[in-house]
Amino acid sequence: MTTLNPRIRLTQSAPRIPGLLAGLGALLATGPALADFSWNFPTPVTPIARDTLNIHNEFMVIITVLFVVVFAIMVYSMVRHRKSVGAEPARFTGPTGALQWFWVLVPFGILLFIDFVLMGIPAFHAVIEMEDTRTKADMVVKVTGMQWKWQYEYPDSGIRFISTMSTPREQIEGKEAKGEHYLLEVDNPMVLPVGKKVRILLTSTDVIHTWWVPQFGVKRDAIPGFLRETWVRIEEPGIYRGQCAELCGKDHGFMPVVVHAVPEAEYAAWVDKKKGELAAAAAGSDKTWTKDELIAHGKDAYEKQCAACHQPDGKGVPPAFPALAGSKIVNGPLLSPEGKLIPDSHVDRVMNGKAGTAMQAFKTTLSDTDIAAIVTYERNAFGNARGDMIQPAQIKALR
Amino acid sequence: MNTATHALDHHDGHGHQPTGLMRWLTTTNHKDIGTMYLTFSLLMFFVGGAMILAVRAELFQPGLQLMKPEFFNQLIGVHALVMIFAALMPAATGFANWMIPLMIGAPDMALPRLNNWGFWLLPPAAMLLTMPFILAIFGIGDGAVDTGWTLYAPLSVQGGIGVDFAIFSIHILGISSIMGSINIIATILNMRAPGMTLMKMPLFCWGWLVTAVLLIITLPVLAGGVTMLLTDRHFGTHFFDAAGGGDPILFQHLFWFFGHPEVYILLLPVWGLMPHVLSTFSRKPIYGHTAQVYGFIAIGVLGLIVWAHHFMTAGLPVPALLYFMYSTMAISLPLAVLFFCWIATMWRGAMSFETPMLFAIGFIVLFGIAGLTGLVLADVAADAQYHHSYFVVAHFHYALFAGGIMGVMTGVYYWLPKWTGHMYSERLGKLHFWLTVISFNFTFMPQFFLGLAGMPRRIPDYALQFAEFNAISTVGAFVLGLSQLLFAWNVWRCVRGGQRASDKVWEGTSGLEWELSSPPPHHSWDVQPVIK
Numbered sequence: 001m002t003t004l005n006p007r008i009r010l011t012q013s014a015p016r017i018p019g020l021l022a023g024l025g026a027l028l029a030t031g032p033a034l035a036d037f038s039w040n041f042p043t044p045v046t047p048i049a050r051d052t053l054n055i056h057n058e059f060m061v062i063i064t065v066l067f068v069v070v071f072a073i074m075v076y077s078m079v080r081h082r083k084s085v086g087a088e089p090a091r092f093t094g095p096t097g098a099l100q101w102f103w104v105l106v107p108f109g110i111l112l113f114i115d116f117v118l119m120g121i122p123a124f125h126a127v128i129e130m131e132d133t134r135t136k137a138d139m140v141v142k143v144t145g146m147q148w149k150w151q152y153e154y155p156d157s158g159i160r161f162i163s164t165m166s167t168p169r170e171q172i173e174g175k176e177a178k179g180e181h182y183l184l185e186v187d188n189p190m191v192l193p194v195g196k197k198v199r200i201l202l203t204s205t206d207v208i209h210t211w212w213v214p215q216f217g218v219k220r221d222a223i224p225g226f227l228r229e230t231w232v233r234i235e236e237p238g239i240y241r242g243q244c245a246e247l248c249g250k251d252h253g254f255m256p257v258v259v260h261a262v263p264e265a266e267y268a269a270w271v272d273k274k275k276g277e278l279a280a281a282a283a284g285s286d287k288t289w290t291k292d293e294l295i296a297h298g299k300d301a302y303e304k305q306c307a308a309c310h311q312p313d314g315k316g317v318p319p320a321f322p323a324l325a326g327s328k329i330v331n332g333p334l335l336s337p338e339g340k341l342i343p344d345s346h347v348d349r350v351m352n353g354k355a356g357t358a359m360q361a362f363k364t365t366l367s368d369t370d371i372a373a374i375v376t377y378e379r380n381a382f383g384n385a386r387g388d389m390i391q392p393a394q395i396k397a398l399r
Numbered sequence: 400m401n402t403a404t405h406a407l408d409h410h411d412g413h414g415h416q417p418t419g420l421m422r423w424l425t426t427t428n429h430k431d432i433g434t435m436y437l438t439f440s441l442l443m444f445f446v447g448g449a450m451i452l453a454v455r456a457e458l459f460q461p462g463l464q465l466m467k468p469e470f471f472n473q474l475i476g477v478h479a480l481v482m483i484f485a486a487l488m489p490a491a492t493g494f495a496n497w498m499i500p501l502m503i504g505a506p507d508m509a510l511p512r513l514n515n516w517g518f519w520l521l522p523p524a525a526m527l528l529t530m531p532f533i534l535a536i537f538g539i540g541d542g543a544v545d546t547g548w549t550l551y552a553p554l555s556v557q558g559g560i561g562v563d564f565a566i567f568s569i570h571i572l573g574i575s576s577i578m579g580s581i582n583i584i585a586t587i588l589n590m591r592a593p594g595m596t597l598m599k600m601p602l603f604c605w606g607w608l609v610t611a612v613l614l615i616i617t618l619p620v621l622a623g624g625v626t627m628l629l630t631d632r633h634f635g636t637h638f639f640d641a642a643g644g645g646d647p648i649l650f651q652h653l654f655w656f657f658g659h660p661e662v663y664i665l666l667l668p669v670w671g672l673m674p675h676v677l678s679t680f681s682r683k684p685i686y687g688h689t690a691q692v693y694g695f696i697a698i699g700v701l702g703l704i705v706w707a708h709h710f711m712t713a714g715l716p717v718p719a720l721l722y723f724m725y726s727t728m729a730i731s732l733p734l735a736v737l738f739f740c741w742i743a744t745m746w747r748g749a750m751s752f753e754t755p756m757l758f759a760i761g762f763i764v765l766f767g768i769a770g771l772t773g774l775v776l777a778d779v780a781a782d783a784q785y786h787h788s789y790f791v792v793a794h795f796h797y798a799l800f801a802g803g804i805m806g807v808m809t810g811v812y813y814w815l816p817k818w819t820g821h822m823y824s825e826r827l828g829k830l831h832f833w834l835t836v837i838s839f840n841f842t843f844m845p846q847f848f849l850g851l852a853g854m855p856r857r858i859p860d861y862a863l864q865f866a867e868f869n870a871i872s873t874v875g876a877f878v879l880g881l882s883q884l885l886f887a888w889n890v891w892r893c894v895r896g897g898q899r900a901s902d903k904v905w906e907g908t909s910g911l912e913w914e915l916s917s918p919p920p921h922h923s924w925d926v927q928p929v930i931k
Binding site (some may be wrong): 005037039040041042048051055056058059063066067071073074077078081082083084088089090091092093094104106107108111112114115119120123124126127129130131171172174178180181182183184197202206207208210212214217218219220221223224225226228229241242243244245246247248249250252253254308317318319320331334344356357360 | 461462463464467468471472540541545546547551553554556557559632640641642646647648681682683684685686687689690710712713714717720721724727728729731732735736738739742746747748749750751752760763764768769771772774777778779780781783784786787788848850851853854856857858859861862864867868887891902907917
């Protein structure tokens with residue numbers, strides 16, 4: 001299983017029942033030059049994925065043999081016991097005598113053996129290994145799913161960031177040529193060190209998401225209000241791509257997972273760099289911004305965080321995703337005269353979300369600067385002309 | 400047709416038999432009701448099919464071409480609900496209505512008025528389910544249920560009015576199914592001809608008996624689950640909300656406690672029908688009648704205790720994972736009993752391959768693929784890769800299209816001459832069979848590989864490496880969909896006329912249903928036959 005190019009694997013080890021038919025179809029449908037058919041799991045890079053692939057291959061061999069043997073018997077019968085070749089029907093309706101009973105019970109004995117020994121034993125060990133998230137874990141990462149992005153938190157170093165799909169809308173709508181990693185690319189990839197056992201804790205802020213990287217052999221649901229866990233030990237440096245696997249609303253198809261697995265030294269350098277960025281962002285909330293700076297920063301942040309639902313033009317997709325253009329809430333007062341949060345006001349919505357809807361509490365995921373900039377931008381864009389602004393320091397005070 | 404009218408006059412000379420629309424609205428006759436169930440099913444089969452062809456058209460190429468993701472999500476969920484609740488289940492109930500009284504020597508079903516009501520609840524339920532599509536056109540709400548047919552909370556708590564419509568539709572469909580089930584159980588237990596002990600009862604009736612029991616056990620749980628969802632949505636409860644002490648996974652337990660037996664609910668009537676067809680065209684008695692009865696019961700019982708294998712990635716504890724894995728694998732044993740008996744029924748027979756036999760054999764082979772892939776899906780570690788991917792989509796379409804729909808088509812071709820008194824066109828039937836089988840495999844076989852390569856299900860757009868298989872699948876799906884028009888045309892022609900069918904219809908038939916005229920008289924068995 002050491003194919004170098006993970007995208008073209010025409011010669012996998014497991015024979016597949018359906019291979020022939022689909023292969024035929026494949027040849028008919030596209031020229032060999034375009035052939036991009038993958039017949040099996042992508043190249044595994046973790047112990048679990050390798051186990052899973054081995055088990056899968058073994059099972060596929062078993063079921064292919066079962067399929068061929070059983071239906072060979074049936075086809076033999078269909079050829080030999082035809083009326084048109086003068087077959088005389090027998091009259092038996094069940095086994096008679098000890099010998100026949102023996103032959104009847106043999107297949108079930110074999111099946112019992114296949115189920116609970118041939119398949120059951122490796123499956124047992126794989127489950128135990130897969131669920132052993134705690135033994136000798138080197139580090140912990142917390143993954144939070146939210147509509148429709150992932151947040152990665154590294155408790156050891158205090159790093160926390162959001163990862164959203166970076167494929168431009170124009171590519172999705174067919175106005176631009178699609179890039180090589182269409183839909184499987186993000187702005188901030190998760191970075192993990194190679195060779196370390198990473199315990200991954202999962203949760204969600206809204207609906208159920210599922211974190212899946214096929215090459216890790218790991219798929220686990222992120223459930224709001226609960227922690228789930230899994231683990232990976234990536235053996236080879238590289239960029240690994242996956243997707244959310246549980247239907248989570250409108251943009252379920254557009255929340256990829258991208259993991260950069262890097263050698264330990266490189267990982268340490270990345271941690272330092274990220275810490276520096278976080279410090280800079282924290283400093284940002286203490287400085288005083290001009291309105292234009294906030295609007296410019298807010299436009300970027302809006303397009304990443306808000307435009308999926310409220311649309312780049314602020315018109316939304318009512319009734320599920322209300323318009324911001326001309327919205328009563330956006331055009332309402334900013335803060336109370338004492339500088340306090342007004343319930344159900346614009347700032348309250350952005351910071352605390354709205355229960356029971358896709359509008360999430362962004363204070364848990366966005367920096368003070370981002371929130372201040374987005375609020376300022378929304379109040380001065382899409383035809384809204386409030387003309388006012390809010391400083392990151394004010395958001396900080398409201399937390 | 401003339402015989403039917405004649406028989407009707409003869410038996411129902413009460414002088415106030417309604418005609419026209421009123422006949423169908425008020426009928427309590429099991430054959431009329433069976434016909435309505437089957438017609439409704441065929442209609443909804445095309446409705447659900449049209450929805451999924453739109454989906455496949457969108458998936459033909461990467462990128463969003465035809466629809467927004469919101470609408471895509473509505474189509475996939477409503478497609479599943481329509482196919483399961485409005486196409487497959489009514490088809491099986493139509494079979495039960497038509498055939499159970501004929502097979503057990505009864506004049507009609509035990510509870511004819513309940514029967515009528517059971518059917519007439521279906522059209523409003525189907526309308527409720529699909530109405531939000533229409534309402535959205537007029538600017539009311541944001542379309543039909545968009546959570547997939549599984550309605551997982553909290554996504555369904557977030558959803559629009561489509562979810563409420565779906566909840567009420569499921570309530571009504573559930574009431575209809577439970578009434579149908581009560582009727583079938585009452586008929587089977589009370590109205591068998593003298594001498595027909597339960598163990599002598601035809602296997603089709605046995606399959607349905609187990610189905611009816613499963614429906615009565617599981618549907619109330621689903622109804623409860625969706626009601627809890629409704630109160631979470633509108634009345635401030637927190638059954639599925641951790642913030643209020645609830646648990647989203649509770650919904651999955653409730654849903655799949657119904658959802659897994661539902662698979663067998665859809666398939667048991669077909670498994671019951673298969674031995675009759677195989678025996679007829681092998682001209683040889685059914686092999687292992689008793690074994691198959693116990694197989695049905697075993698599958699029914701096991702089906703009730705394996706539900707959590709539908710969400711093994713949700714983070715169940717290890718002992719639960721092991722339990723659900725091994726109990727799921729155990730289903731392969733009773734299922735193997737059925738396969739063994741089917742093939743043993745064919746063994747050393749004198750086979751001929753008319754359309755029903757072709758469909759039966761196609762069913763066995765393709766359903767075999769569903770069973771075998773189901774066995775590997777049971778494995779927790781491998782399931783982590785298969786789950787939520789197109790591998791699962793392919794697997795359950797092998798189970799529910801090749802198993803369910805093709806099983807229903809087997810039954811229709813097998814019994815249509817008995818129902819109408821005419822033979823269908825064998826040439827069209829065979830053409831329909833080959834087109835269906837080939838295009839079915841072109842549609843769903845590539846989806847196994849898509850799943851293995853890592854394509855999640857329920858996504859409106861996909862990465863470039865999935866493009867080729869998706870294109871093949873879409874072409875297959877359109878051929879598959881269009882071939883079904885041949886089926887409708889063949890059935891229509893057969894209803895209108897055609898070569899006369901004899902009472903026995905097929906050379907190798909045996910059983911009470913073949914002793915009545917084709918078509919059978921209005922009241923099937925006025926005088927109960929005696930079984931020796």
